[in-house]
Amino acid sequence: MANIQIRKYQDEDAESVKEIFTLGMSEHVPSSFVHLLKQPLTQMVLMCVFCALMTSSKSFLLPVLAVTFLLAGARQLVVHMFKKYIETSLRKDLDKITETYIQQKDSCFWVAESDGRVVGTVACLPNQDVPECLELKRMSVRHSHRGMGIAKALCQTVADFTRERGYAAVVLYTSVVQTDAQKLYERMGYQRIREFVVPELVAKLTNFTLYEYRLELQQQK
Known part of the structure; x- marks a missing residue:
């Protein structure tokens, strides 16, 4: 980790933090689309539409x-879901990090800085x-600085x-499509203790599952 410094968030980091979060979340659109295609309901709908039109139209093209x-x-639906989540996250806390994290008891927000550039975040x-x-949130690292x-x-x-x-203990939540994050947390000693489907209707229809992880600190040396 040469030239990497982890420090508390400062107000001038705001745009970099939002950029890292937005880019990091947008990376999950392709894997989420693949997840959607693997669902039995999706496959059934596609098959029924294909067979019905094939039978009624006697045409392969239609x-x-x-x-x-x-x-x-379906892909646009996935894009919309992530855009909505990003907008909600920005409005909920990332547009007011100092107020939400720095000024609150037992809360904090850190950035990882490399050569004067913010390349990672966590809170x-x-x-x-x-x-x-305490709950770990907003973990993200620029793609160019991963593996370090x-x-x-x-x-x-x-x-x-x-x-x-x-x-x-520390708890955190990550999604079914964030497989790299799951591997990292498990290497760090986190245990998956629960899984559940996001309550929104679209998430239920697509079986978009969240995992809850927990790290027991009394077991750490």
Whole structure:
């Protein structure tokens, strides 16, 4: 991790942080589209449309065009879901990081800086559902700086902060399509303790699952 510094967020980091988050989330659109195509409901709809049009029109071109149109629409649906999530996240906390994290008790936001450029982010705050835990949030590293141990160092920063504040564990949530993140957390000692489908209707229809992970700090040396 040569030339990498992890420090607390400053107001001048705002645009870089939002850029890293937006780019990082947008990277999951292709894998989310593939996840959607693997769902039985999606496959059934595509097959029914194809067979129905093939039977009624006696043409091969029409059902192919219809399925192509449906696939394009499905991809746009995935893009819309991620755009909506990004907009919600910006409005909820990333447009007011100092207020949400820096000024609140037992909360913090860090950036990883390389040669004066912000290349990674992570944050934590008290988990509303599990009072004895802090929740790791907004973990993201620029694609150009991955594989350098930055994400691991950011995870460790949160664990150290949580331990110093006297909390028992760190919890976090990640999605079914974020496989690299899952591998990282599991290497860091996190245990998957729960999985659930996002409550929104579109997420239910696409079986978009979230995983809850927990790191027990008393087991760390």
